[in-house]
Amino acid sequence: MILTLHLLALALYGLATALTLAPVVGLRAPPRALTIALPCAGAALHVVAVSQLTLVGLAPALSMLALCLVLLQLASERLVRGSAVGFFTGPLAAGLVGLALLIGLAPGAEPSAGRNVWFILHVALSVMGLALLALAFIAAALYLLQFRELKARRFGRVFQLFPPLERLDQLNRVALVAGFPALTLGVLLALGYAVRFAGGLHVGKAQIVWGMFTWAVLGWAVWVRVVRRWDGRRAAFASIAGFSAVLLVYLALKLAQPGAERFL
């Protein structure tokens, strides 16, 4: 059932992505309702599938990350008519679901009742935080591309299909400012969970150091945005630096400790 639902969701995400990308390759844009309805239907099936997972391990985390990305894509479409966000979130979400299926998704044993809330909150906040930071990254990338095209007075597909600069800036701000505390809280819940239920922290020194580094970079990106009131291009670069730090540190730790299943 979980596999079937994931496969259906993947098919719907794939179709929605293909339709969303159609104008990028010069084909006629599909009706907006269709590009919203397809990921909506996919997300509905995906929610049912995720609700049956224990959320332990990489594959469920990837599946949930994909779901969060799709939900944020739909929210972006609604809030800033940022359908171009789907150019990135669509393939990313479909890829993550595909990867989760390849790694292996299966219903696991139910965690004990006491741990359940902690654990679900930890995973939900961490994954949503990451998804928001990814959205901030995407909005920043779209901003920089649109900025470059507008500055260079090129009026091609980027000009036509990407949202206005200020909307992308606004989306970047909201996603970054919401994503950072969500991720921070998710990590704090993980610490609390480890101390309360797992008998203390079982992480290496490198993970702590690099985790703190990543947190500091993200914190700086939020600080310059909120306190120093950076916006536009500088804020986009800061946001990209923050998410790049998350990705690079994750990949570095994964490569350094291939067996580790921790998300960060």
Added chain:
Amino acid sequence: MNDTTAMGIKVVGVNHRTAPLEVRERFAHGAHEVPGALARVMAAGAAGGVLLSTCNRTEFYLVAEDEAVADAVWGLLGERLESGAAAREYGYIARDRDAVRHLYRVSSGLDSMILGESQIQGQVRDAWEASRAQAGPVLHRLFQSALHVGARIRTETAIGAGTASAASAAVAVAGKIFGDLAGRAALILGAGDMAELAATCLAAEGVQVTLVANRTHERARAIAERLGARALTLDEAWPHFATTDIALCSTAAPHAVVTWERVGAVIRKRRGRPLCILDLAVPRDVDPAVAQLENVFLYDIDDLQTVAAQATARRHEAVPAAERIVQEETDLFWAWYGGLAVVPVIKEFRSRIEALRAAEVERALRHLGHLPPEDRARVEQLSQALMNKFLHQPTVALKAAAEEGRGYGLLEALRRLFGL
């Protein structure tokens, strides 16, 4: 040579397809320059002329037989090129039916950078008005019919559907920077029609036009009152580049007025807030170096017209119907124009042959006095039938040739052969 019916119609000029903006702005003629330019070209042998000069084209419509008038036009335009380049390298010539068809396409917006844009209709009218003294009867008729054709095509087809003008493109470009335009502040430099049109489009999107600056304060005040803004002189406007969101420039200045020196320091005070500068003027009002300032987005008329051109997909569907009307109206005009020359010649030709026939029949009948009246009538009828038979084919061929634009050679031959 003032017999315009024996002359051809020509259009000699450049447009947005053949010449870049830098060249077009040099070739642009203000209304005060039109009579002098036309006088020079007409001195080369034209019997009538109209000069249509817009930001997208400079075209001389001429009634002339001699090709020397085209050389006169290229010479006149070439004087405006500093590089010493030949003006003809940027231009084109269309003759007779093609020239008529060209003007009809121009007036209906089929030849515009923004397909179907309606501003050209007014510009054609203005050109005709400005050249009225030198146009002559053929061009009067041609421009009158061109306005009719433009109006007909806009009424009967969707060529003017949507808002694909430079002014609406200005709104689209500003929208790509700011998203929601409501509440944004705009500063207008220049008090021309284009500035007012674009300002009106921006105001319709909720932009607050707060300041109107112009070289003459009175003109600025007139527009400012209409837009609910404050009037300034140009020198008072520069500090406001620190606060405005959109600057719309459309002065008639012959050189850039918004320069790095004037606004560079002021714009740096914006602390990175985007500034959209829309330069609708030809020649351009804004020094291109200003675009290098951080978060300044500068667009000139070519940029805006490029954007607007993208909004014309729907208008393209109306092109075949519009082209059919152009063809139909060109045929009508050419039939009239051909008729100008052919009808009098045919009349004269027929009356000359009729006189010969009548004289010969009368002479013959004098020798046939014994014939009864009904036979005399039969001879009369025979001569008339023969004459009609002989004249039918040449008349039809002459009219057809005239309608196809090939009548002048035949007319000349007829005149020589029959001493008309």
